[in-house]
Amino acid sequence: MRLPTEDAVWEGMRRRHAEAWSIWRSDGGRWYATRLTGALTQAELDAGLVMTACGGDADELGAILAEQERFTGQALSARSGRP
Template identity: 45%
Template sequence: MSFDRHLAEIAREFPDWTIWRSDAGRWWATRHHPLTSAQRDLGCAMTIDADDSEGLREQLLEQRERSGGTEPGTNA
């Protein structure tokens, strides 16, 4: 699967995050909205990064779990 396709799929799955790949090849995501104090207390991060698209997706799923699905746009 191409880089662009990976990027588009992750962006669709996590619409509350901006997803990109750096010139160095690292995958990044940052939230569109500031964290609440409760999310910070749960260990949520504003920005995350990974070596590849699958690693980033795993971290995004973990962030969703940590926040209890309370992110805007989630159906939990």
């Protein structure tokens, strides 16, 4: 059974990442996020970006998404030739 606090955390994460990720929880309690921005290039995948992220809880998934956002910024800078 989901607790109201879990629903509030999910809603907050969903709003925070609405432009880039679809976030959900599995029946088993794991947290997932899938990119909404389309397919990644092979170079982006090689750089460590993922299409779908999974965490054991909201904090773990949040940390993964923050890391992915840093990687995304680096990949876009490399693609455009900016440092």
